Every structure is written in C-alpha cells, then in structure tokens.
Amino acid sequence: MTVTIVGAGYVGLVAAACFAEAGTRVCCVERDPGRLQRLLDGEIPLHEPGLQSLVARNLARGSLRFTADMASAVIGASVVFLAVGTPCGADGSADTTDLLAAARQVGAALTGPAILVTKSTAPVGTHRLIAAVVEAVTDHRVVVVSNPEFLREGHAVSDFLRPERVVIGCTDPQAVRALRALYAPFSPRAIHVMDPASAELAKYAANAMLAARVAMINELAALCEVQGADISSVVEVVGSDSRIGSAFLQPSAGYGGSCLPKDVLALALMGRRAGLRLHLAAATHEANEAHRQRWLQRIRARLADQHEAGLAGCTVAVWGLAFKDGTDDLRHSSVVALVEDLLAHEVTIRAHDPLALEVARAELGDQVSWCTDPLQAIRGADALVIGTEWPGYAAIQIPVLADHLRPGATVFDGRNLLCPDQFADTGLGYLSIGRPDRLPASAERERVCPACS
Ligand SMILES: NC(=O)c1ccc[n+]([C@@H]2O[C@H](COP(=O)([O-])OP(=O)(O)OC[C@H]3O[C@@H](n4cnc5c(N)ncnc54)[C@H](O)[C@@H]3O)[C@@H](O)[C@H]2O)c1
Incomplete structure (x- = not known):
C-alpha cells in the first residue's frame, strides 16, 4: 500500500517513519521549507527517541521520502493522512484553518479515489467540513475518516509501534478494512471502530x-x-x-x-x-x-x-x-x-x-x-x-x-x-x-x- 502523510511534525513524521518501517511506502509532505530541508539533509527537526534511526533506515531503502509537492505526493496513494497542527484560536477554539487548507490541497491533487484520514485533533463535525471542502475540488470518490492520534511526546515511536488502541472513525467498510490492514503490523491491543x-x-x-x-x-x-x-x-x-x-x-x-x-x-x-x-x-x-x-x-x-x-x-x-x-x-x-x-x-x-x-x-x-x-x-x-x-x-x-x-x-x-x-x-x-x-x-x-x- 502507498500512503501520503501531510505534515512532518511530531505526529506526521513519527507516523510516516513507523508506517514505512512496517513495510508501507510513504511520502511525507511538508510545507515548511526549513523543516523540509533538514529532513532532506537527513536531519530530524524534533527530538523523539528512536526516530532518527527509523527515518534514516527507511530513507535509505526507499520506503520513505519527503517533498513539498502535494501533486507528486498523492499520485498512486490510496490513503492520505492529514497530520497538520490545529492550534488554539483567538477565542480558544481549535483553529482548523491549516487542516481544511491541507484537505483542499489534497482534494485538488487527487488523480483517483482515496481515503482521507484525519490524524490531527479536530472538533466534532470536522470530518463533514473536510468532506465538503474536498468535494468542492474533486470528482473522485473520497471517504473521510477520523483516526485521532494518542502518542505521547517523548515516547512517540514506541507508542506508535505498539499502540494501546487505534480509533477508526468511519462507516465505510472498505475504508475500515484498509485502515485495519495498515495498522495490523503494529498489533494494536484494541481497534475501536465507530462513527467519525x-x-x-x-x-x-x-x-x-x-x-x-x-x-x-x-x-x-x-x-x-x-x-x-x-x-x-x-x-x-x-x-x-x-x-x-x-x-x-x-x-x-x-x-x-x-x-x-x-x-x-x-x-x-x-x-x-x-x-x-x-x-x-x-x-x-x-x-x-x-x-x-x-x-x-x-x-x-x-x-x-x-x-x-x-x-x-x-x-x-x-x-x-x-x-x-x-x-x-x-x-x-x-x-x-x-x-x-x-x-x-x-x-x-x-x-x-x-x-x-x-x-x-x-x-x-x-x-x-x-x-x-x-x-x-x-x-x-x-x-x-x-x-x-x-x-x-x-x-x-x-x-x-x-x-x-x-x-x-x-x-x-x-x-x-x-x-x-x-x-x-x-x-x-x-x-x-x-x-x-x-x-x-x-x-x-x-x-x-x-x-x-
Ligand atoms: N504532538 C503530540 O504529541 C500530539 C499527539 C496527538 C495528537 N496531536 C495532534 O496532531 C496534530 C499535529 O500535531 P503536531 O504536534 O505533530 O504538530 P506540528 O506543528 O509539530 O506539525 C505539523 C506540521 O504540519 C506542517 N503543515 C501544515 N500544513 C501543511 C500543509 N498544507 N502541507 C504540508 N505540511 C503542512 C507544518 O509545517 C508542521 O511541520 C495536532 O492536531 C495535534 O493536536 C499531537
């Protein structure tokens, strides 16, 4: 399976390295030129135990790559993860501007049907907003899934490789099967399937x-x-x-x-x-x-x-x-x-x-x-x-x-x-x-x- 991950921060970079380690081909899209350059130079822009070696190994064997180019990143990808920030807005709400913008970019770049998975922490109902944003820019069938992340900073790699639980918020059986298959190598102690x-x-x-x-x-x-x-x-x-x-x-x-x-x-x-x-x-x-x-x-x-x-x-x-x-x-x-x-x-x-x-x-x-x-x-x-x-x-x-x-x-x-x-x-x-x-x-x-x- 080929997967695209949008955002190479604490969540996106860890997810990209771990999925690649498990045998999935991963392309990670990062918009911050400084962060991207460090990744391309083989540097890890954040500290997480075990991450450096995981990234280096998977870059070397070609199962992981980094780019700023969304269009090339989504070609051939059946699953696209959104792992961008949802910071605190001025009124205390989660600011989903980056998330919706990333969804729109993905939608516009799609060349076929896809499963669009939100790893970012996003308010209830965001899956509907994402679906609407994507529908407006593509005719391809896109199933939107909520798959919140529970990793702890400082233990992110081990948490991702041995998850206590995986949550799949999705009512489409085919998409649920695809997500189950992606996480199977990590043998999660529990997979919870529910509505988004x-x-x-x-x-x-x-x-x-x-x-x-x-x-x-x-x-x-x-x-x-x-x-x-x-x-x-x-x-x-x-x-x-x-x-x-x-x-x-x-x-x-x-x-x-x-x-x-x-x-x-x-x-x-x-x-x-x-x-x-x-x-x-x-x-x-x-x-x-x-x-x-x-x-x-x-x-x-x-x-x-x-x-x-x-x-x-x-x-x-x-x-x-x-x-x-x-x-x-x-x-x-x-x-x-x-x-x-x-x-x-x-x-x-x-x-x-x-x-x-x-x-x-x-x-x-x-x-x-x-x-x-x-x-x-x-x-x-x-x-x-x-x-x-x-x-x-x-x-x-x-x-x-x-x-x-x-x-x-x-x-x-x-x-x-x-x-x-x-x-x-x-x-x-x-x-x-x-x-x-x-x-x-x-x-x-x-x-x-x-x-x-
Ligand atoms: N950090 C954690 O421990 C943690 C744990 C669980 C869930 N989360 C959630 O996961 C989400 C991401 O958190 P994080 O800590 O990884 O954030 P982060 O700020 O470390 O990383 C986000 C990355 O996404 C990039 N980005 C934003 N828009 C982009 C776009 N359109 N295209 C390409 N790259 C783009 C940014 O440049 C940044 O590098 C948040 O919603 C957060 O609440 C975080």
Missing part, C-alpha cells in the same frame, strides 16, 4: 480526563500547602485505590504542552457552541491557569523576601524548559511563561535543558544566559527553579546544590523531584508543590516570630 463524530470526540475526552486529573491533584496540593498536609501522602492513598489508579496524579506547577491546554479549551468551546456549558472542561482550564499563577506568585514572593532590593537584580537558575521530560517541545510550557515573567521583573535568568536548549534559545533569545551544564547555571545564583522532571536533575546531590548556589538561596521545585527532608541544615530554602516549605533557620525564625527579628 465519536472518534473526534473520543480524543478530546481522553485529553480532558487527563487534564482534569492533573488540575484536581494540583488543587488538592494547594490545599495541602495551606493546611500543612503533604500531597505525597494524599497521592499515595488516592492512587492506591484501584478505581482511581496512580497515573497522572503527579503534582506539578501545572500542565502544559501542545495538546492538553488547547484541547481542554477547545472542548469547552465546542460545548458552548452546541448550547451546553461543559462546567468541568472550563473549570479544568481555569484551575490550571490559577495554579500556574499561584506558583509564580510564591516564587516572586519568596525572592522578594530573600532579596532586600526586590526581584530586580536577582539571579535565578532554571533547570528544564520543556513542558515535560523526554521532549524538546516548549509549546505552552509553564516554565517558559515563568521565565518571561521573571525577565519582565528584571531578574537575570540562567537556563539549562538537556534537549530543549536550541529550541528555547530560538524562542527566548539572548535575554537568557544559556548553560550546557546545570551546575554552571546555579553557580552563585539566588534561586533554582526546577521546571522539567528530567531524571538527571534528581540525581544531583543536595550538598552539590548547596556548594554551588549562594548561601540562603531557594530551590523552587515545580516537579517535586527532590526530597524536602534533605534540605535540613543545608542553609538552602526549598519550596515544592503541596509539601511543607523548608526555609533556612533564619528565615523560619522571621516567619514564626517577626517581632524577634
């Missing part, structure tokens, strides 16, 4: 459930901070309930990334447009935003306490800018928003990230000092913000932190990566999510009895 609208909604439902868990545990973490409880103990109990489970219960400075924030907002808006208020989707978004702000306020307040002259002139080291470990993706990263805020308060920022440094430098420029060594970033700094749960950061010993940071400095652990008890007698302060603060002895005295100071 349900498939479209299932993707939003999954992301909204995940986001709601994170927002809920973070809200409980905030309550722990106020009440003197410890969220780790709460999670231990809640997560051990087999009806709840422990996944996605890790307290953090808030969820980010290219999917959860935009998909939760888009779901809320989808409801509003259908005349329904989706209370939980809207509240999940609000709770996450409030939580991100609260963490920023705690950091600002502690820095202002610590530094007599206020925030301006403080030096803050930041470890991790990616929205989670295992990826170089900065989209909607709460750490990037935090860095931008501190920069606006004239804080000096020194940042490290094992993978995302290049992407971060392109986004934030020279206003940040970029460090290739995490210890270089913290040398003499007033504070350290841990933004991403890279395992390498957890492996650094607390005495090493104390040796490098300025005496009395504070560690703000936005991922609860370190253990609060290890900060006793280090002279460092330690603030994390939902666990009691550990402040250096002098600062504790000031808090307990301001009259004595």
Whole structure:
C-alpha cells in the first residue's frame, strides 16, 4: 500500500517513519521549507527517541521520502493522512484553518479515489467540513475518516509501534478494512471502530480526563500547602485505590504542552457552541491557569523576601524548559511563561535543558544566559527553579546544590523531584508543590516570630 502523510511534525513524521518501517511506502509532505530541508539533509527537526534511526533506515531503502509537492505526493496513494497542527484560536477554539487548507490541497491533487484520514485533533463535525471542502475540488470518490492520534511526546515511536488502541472513525467498510490492514503490523491491543463524530470526540475526552486529573491533584496540593498536609501522602492513598489508579496524579506547577491546554479549551468551546456549558472542561482550564499563577506568585514572593532590593537584580537558575521530560517541545510550557515573567521583573535568568536548549534559545533569545551544564547555571545564583522532571536533575546531590548556589538561596521545585527532608541544615530554602516549605533557620525564625527579628 502507498500512503501520503501531510505534515512532518511530531505526529506526521513519527507516523510516516513507523508506517514505512512496517513495510508501507510513504511520502511525507511538508510545507515548511526549513523543516523540509533538514529532513532532506537527513536531519530530524524534533527530538523523539528512536526516530532518527527509523527515518534514516527507511530513507535509505526507499520506503520513505519527503517533498513539498502535494501533486507528486498523492499520485498512486490510496490513503492520505492529514497530520497538520490545529492550534488554539483567538477565542480558544481549535483553529482548523491549516487542516481544511491541507484537505483542499489534497482534494485538488487527487488523480483517483482515496481515503482521507484525519490524524490531527479536530472538533466534532470536522470530518463533514473536510468532506465538503474536498468535494468542492474533486470528482473522485473520497471517504473521510477520523483516526485521532494518542502518542505521547517523548515516547512517540514506541507508542506508535505498539499502540494501546487505534480509533477508526468511519462507516465505510472498505475504508475500515484498509485502515485495519495498515495498522495490523503494529498489533494494536484494541481497534475501536465507530462513527467519525465519536472518534473526534473520543480524543478530546481522553485529553480532558487527563487534564482534569492533573488540575484536581494540583488543587488538592494547594490545599495541602495551606493546611500543612503533604500531597505525597494524599497521592499515595488516592492512587492506591484501584478505581482511581496512580497515573497522572503527579503534582506539578501545572500542565502544559501542545495538546492538553488547547484541547481542554477547545472542548469547552465546542460545548458552548452546541448550547451546553461543559462546567468541568472550563473549570479544568481555569484551575490550571490559577495554579500556574499561584506558583509564580510564591516564587516572586519568596525572592522578594530573600532579596532586600526586590526581584530586580536577582539571579535565578532554571533547570528544564520543556513542558515535560523526554521532549524538546516548549509549546505552552509553564516554565517558559515563568521565565518571561521573571525577565519582565528584571531578574537575570540562567537556563539549562538537556534537549530543549536550541529550541528555547530560538524562542527566548539572548535575554537568557544559556548553560550546557546545570551546575554552571546555579553557580552563585539566588534561586533554582526546577521546571522539567528530567531524571538527571534528581540525581544531583543536595550538598552539590548547596556548594554551588549562594548561601540562603531557594530551590523552587515545580516537579517535586527532590526530597524536602534533605534540605535540613543545608542553609538552602526549598519550596515544592503541596509539601511543607523548608526555609533556612533564619528565615523560619522571621516567619514564626517577626517581632524577634
Ligand atoms: N504532538 C503530540 O504529541 C500530539 C499527539 C496527538 C495528537 N496531536 C495532534 O496532531 C496534530 C499535529 O500535531 P503536531 O504536534 O505533530 O504538530 P506540528 O506543528 O509539530 O506539525 C505539523 C506540521 O504540519 C506542517 N503543515 C501544515 N500544513 C501543511 C500543509 N498544507 N502541507 C504540508 N505540511 C503542512 C507544518 O509545517 C508542521 O511541520 C495536532 O492536531 C495535534 O493536536 C499531537
């Protein structure tokens, strides 16, 4: 079978490489000239474990190719996947402009009947819009399928090669058979066949459930901070309930990334447009935003306490800018928003990230000092913000932190990566999510009895 994939981003490039690896001939269309050139030069424009070798092997054996030319890409293709972005529009809805434009280009280039499969996350009813757009530009029979993608960045290749589930939103038996055949080499644990609208909604439902868990545990973490409880103990109990489970219960400075924030907002808006208020989707978004702000306020307040002259002139080291470990993706990263805020308060920022440094430098420029060594970033700094749960950061010993940071400095652990008890007698302060603060002895005295100071 010959397949065309439109879009060589996290989803499109991974899908293209994995289908090619499974023996399908794949042509991947990319409109961004810089990204395309890197791919043609054998470079991978994004980080995903295992992707480089998969792409190289399949390019070499001719089962994968890249082009900007839609017309040549769809010749002979019986299945065309759309894997372009559906970013957050100005009103919070999913912006399907690129998706519909890509569908139109495919339709105009078709030389025969085809199955047009949407991998992009798109609002319920998008399959009908795509069908209409395509019908307007071609006389060939086109079956539109919704096949939402569930891969996780940082695990994208292994998720694609061994999928937990494949969703085929399609009522045409022949198209369903073709999609089943394409995915058969990956032996998905389950293939769910349904109508396209349900498939479209299932993707939003999954992301909204995940986001709601994170927002809920973070809200409980905030309550722990106020009440003197410890969220780790709460999670231990809640997560051990087999009806709840422990996944996605890790307290953090808030969820980010290219999917959860935009998909939760888009779901809320989808409801509003259908005349329904989706209370939980809207509240999940609000709770996450409030939580991100609260963490920023705690950091600002502690820095202002610590530094007599206020925030301006403080030096803050930041470890991790990616929205989670295992990826170089900065989209909607709460750490990037935090860095931008501190920069606006004239804080000096020194940042490290094992993978995302290049992407971060392109986004934030020279206003940040970029460090290739995490210890270089913290040398003499007033504070350290841990933004991403890279395992390498957890492996650094607390005495090493104390040796490098300025005496009395504070560690703000936005991922609860370190253990609060290890900060006793280090002279460092330690603030994390939902666990009691550990402040250096002098600062504790000031808090307990301001009259004595
Ligand atoms: N990133 C994820 O982890 C993930 C997971 C599941 C689903 N999704 C969904 O998949 C979709 C794609 O996400 P992504 O992260 O891969 O996006 P991305 O921005 O990384 O990649 C999209 C690519 O499509 C290209 N493109 C856009 N229009 C094109 C056109 N007409 N012709 C050729 N190329 C075109 C862009 O240049 C870009 O390289 C989104 O709807 C997203 O919500 C993403």
